[in-house]
Amino acid sequence: MGSNRAKSVKYQAIGLACALFLAVSLTAFVAKQAVAQVGPHPVSRVLLIYENESTLTAAVEVAQGLRASMSKAMPADIEIYSEYLDTVRFPSPANVARLTDYLTSKYQGMTFDVILTIGPGALKFALDHRTAIGGGAPIVFGAVTDNSIRNNNLPADVKGVVSHFDVGKTIGLALTLQPDTKQIVVVTGSSAFDKSWQVSARATLRDAYSGVPVTYLSNLPIEGFMDAARNAADQTIFLVLTIFEDADGRKFIPRDAAGKIAAVARVPVYSVYSSYFGAGATAGYVGTFQAVGEQMGSLAARVLKGDLNASQTSFVGDGPLVDWLQVRHFGIDPERIPRNAEIVNFQPSVWERYRPQILAILAVIVLQTATIVALFFERRRKVRLQAELNLERLELAYISRTAQLGELSGALAHELNQPLTSILANAESGRRLLDSDPLDSGELREILGDIVLDNRRASTVIIQLRRLMIRGETSLASMDLNHAATTTLALLRSELLARQTQVDLALDLPDVRIQGNLPQLQQVILNLVLNAADAMRHMPPAKRIIAIETRKRENGTLELTVTDLGVGIAPERVADLFKPFVSTKKASLGLGLAICKSIVQAHGGTLRFDDSVRQGARVILTLPAA
Template identity: 35%
Template sequence: METATAEWVSIRPLSAVTIRARFATLPFALLLMLGAVGLLVGSSQAGAQASSGEHTARTVLVLYSDNRLLTANTVFDASLRQTLRSHVGEPIDCFSEFLDEVHFPAFHQERMRDLLRAKYADRPPAAIITFAPPSLDFCLRYRSELFPDAPIVFAAVEAHTSATGALGPRVTGVRSSFDGPATLRLALRLHPDTQHVFVVDEPSRADLTSRWEDFRESESSPRFHHLDARPLQQLLEALAQLPDESLVLYLGPFAAETGRRVTPQEIAQRMAAVSRAPIYATSDAFVGHGVVGTVTTPMDAIGRETAELVGQVLGRERVDPIPPVRTLATAPIFDWQQMRRWDVRENQLPAGSILLFKPPSLWQQHSRLVLAASGLFLLQSGLILALVLQSVRRRRAEREALQRRQELAHTTRVATMGELTASLAHEINQPLAAILSNTQAAQRLLATGNTNGDEIREILADIVADDQRAGEVIRRMRTLLRRGESEPTILDVNDLAVEVVGLVRSELILQNVDPVLDLSPTPLRVHGDRVQLQQVLLNLVINALDAMKETSNGDRKLRVRTAAMDDRLVRVSVEDTGVGLPADSIDRVFERFVTTKPHGIGLGLAICSSIIQAHGGRVGAENNADRGATFWFNLPAVDAEAKR
């Protein structure tokens, strides 16, 4: 026999000890305790009433027909107590008792009656709630002996039971339905191809299956079969071998299986695990335990309505008549997970269906979190986008700056070459003249026949050499006139000096300048852009030539010198015998728009300076001791870098 359990319907304020116990582990326990102290102080009057109400709190007795493990009982109990708490404006002590009548002989009920009478003698119940017909029968049978003054509120009694006349005074209750036919009708509609319906029930109620066989809705009605609920193992094996197009209607057991203490929900769960057909039941207690659905009065609704009725009964204790019996409607109840398993779609369900266990969408579940995360994500994306845009813009600006620098360098190169036009034309016209003369000489020799092969061969060799020379001049020119950057390479500044002086050779002749190449005996390697470095040296040489315009013919000397400063630096210098630099502008000649030439714009040396700086070097200028000036630039030596 089940031990009677009593639970406080916690209408009374919680004691400080309870609060402390509940929050003791939390770090803000102290804070809460302070709050609790405030609560206690604030409600001291209510507390005083409660402590005296320990004797005045009325008792409500709930009498269940079965044992405590039955799901329907627990669902009902939870719903009942919750509604009592919120609907009854006074402290109530609510006790549950279990008749467990199916497992014990009938004579045991008298003992139960005596036990209850003795147990509650000191605190007679203000109302008795019965759950399911057996406990109602029990109460009605012993009405005169068992608290005859207490009103009875029954629950879980079938609506079609017509025994209302026999209830007697001060008895009311809630009628509900486990609507088997409606459940089956709905199941057949959802599974229209069903050929077989297997009714699972207590073996003792096998005869009831015939009731289901009467169920006819159309000509194509399925065949009905009975499956014994016990033994369980046999039932599970049967379910695993069901034919196609089957349906299972689970009617029981509602009570736990004795001995092995398996609850009905566990049975339903194990059935659903192996069953080849969808399982429908007539109680919502199984929804959530493998059953697809049912049409019934929801158990929590029964609990709620009963509690409300109890509230009314307690409220009008001394006033008859007692509130009338309520009849509750049924509703289809479905398990969303099982619907998915058996391919039942949501839009097939009748209107007003209760759909349980449908996982709430992320939005429903965590709308704030989703909002916050989305906001954060958007914010972050925006930030990233802004950073990317900024980076793109900066890179574009850098690219544009570099491009402009290169264009400026190119423009000044073109201008420089423009100054050399006469010289370059001379350099190209010389070999062209030689080629033409040689060719025409050969033509004449051949025409007169006054020649031998050797001479012609010589002439042709000279033509080839001259042609190559002209091509080389054009190649150097094109290199300098080319736009954009060339590939940085390792180059010898001695070669650089030879190339540049070669390029201005004619210019030197035209201007009666005597060039001296004072080159280092060993190669001086630097890492750099050949075109840009040529441009720098060319610029310095042309400046030197310009500076010597006023110098008398015999004194025009240009010295291009390359030397290793130490093992880390290479210096290239251009020395002239020109007018020299004005003392006040020596330090400023490499600035933009500073010029000492009458028609200069002051960009050449500024660009030289930026090119050399980009190569990790330095430019400089100084006046010579005797006459003229020396311009130089230093570059890091490559060999030194290799050593590091």
């Protein structure tokens, strides 16, 4: 009930706003009256007579239509007066007589150019009293049905807009929405206007319509109508016409009464009035009251302009009107809604409302998914290729090491032969010493010590060779960069002696720790030292000096440099020397530096030539500290 009361207040406010608009218009036109009286265009006066009170929804909507059309079509100099008879709620002859006396007295001495009547009661009142009140002005009527004027011989200067309020078409629409209907219930109130509606409905529907039984409910209190709607059987059509008054004599605005019934109804409520929509009506075959007002305003403008040839009656357009919220509430199949129906309160589904956006988002998601899948497979392919490249790099590095060791086989054999020969000589000396008398135990102890040292030396060479011959090593561990340099030089001692090349080793710290793979780094150092020795092979032996230095830089990284005093490298060739199959030596494949750079990069380091050196060449190996 609170909701209906709020709606009533809302429409009261709208009605008052419309009245205020007309009053403001009246004030403006009155202000211009003096000018109009002396000017070439006299003021036109229009009288609006409403059958009902000002807050009735139908009256409000008609006023809105009138305002819209009159603002466009009416002359500029015009005075508008409005009266609300409210004879539906107060229909007694005595009340009508009092209204007649009041309006006759109020408008005494005034004449109107046109009278607009809204509702059949207002039309009858104007026909009966227009001479006394309006000076016999022509009449434009609206919000009346064809039945209301069918038996009246209207004068030629009475023209208007006829509304259908078609009960038969409304029930036909209801049967379309509810094809399994078993009963039709028609509700009317107890006022004279309500009873006239029941007579009209009986004439159209009779006791059955399209084979469906029809029941007529009237002369009940509002609670009786509500109970009937609350207890209605399934598959029932509930048609509410008008309830201006109930059996207890209580007065209602029909929209509010229909709203009370619809609020408790367990079946859809139908109506022939557009004003019931928003108050609970589900559907109806209707013409809007605003359209009635618009057509009345246009017709009145033609009358004011002297066009008396307009048709005496015109019909307001009507059609099926459906409330989407009610359709959803009662589970009516939307496919049953006629294609020509006007749908109010339409709330489309998320899919219907955002279909383009959803399709665009889905397309983006599909594309992103396809991209992610493609990137995933591409990454797997790259990982697989990288793994294969790593294996090939390790295999190539292994082949390079074995090739280098093959080249050094003579030097390595000499490196092993020296301790073995020394061991043999010391062993023979020891045997002879055992035959001497007396036995010199001190000398024998020295001989055995030399044998142990020579054995360890040979063992170290073999261990280093074994490490260099291991295939596919990839793991990194904490190690000493100085140790990698010294052990590599130990392997190269005989080769360097044969090449008459001297090495100056400068170690910055006693222990320079890195994360590395010892065999791989030994291969790098071995390659750099042999390249330096080759660069100085044409020089006198006294000048064949290789400088190897380790140091810790300020940024925390560790450096190992190999410097020679050879012919150096042309600046334009420096960048190409780390590429495969590029070499300064005719007999070389040009893979050594490329493999070394690959190993160093796998350790997170860099390998480059120092372009600041003016004589010879310096290679700088940089590695991150452990």
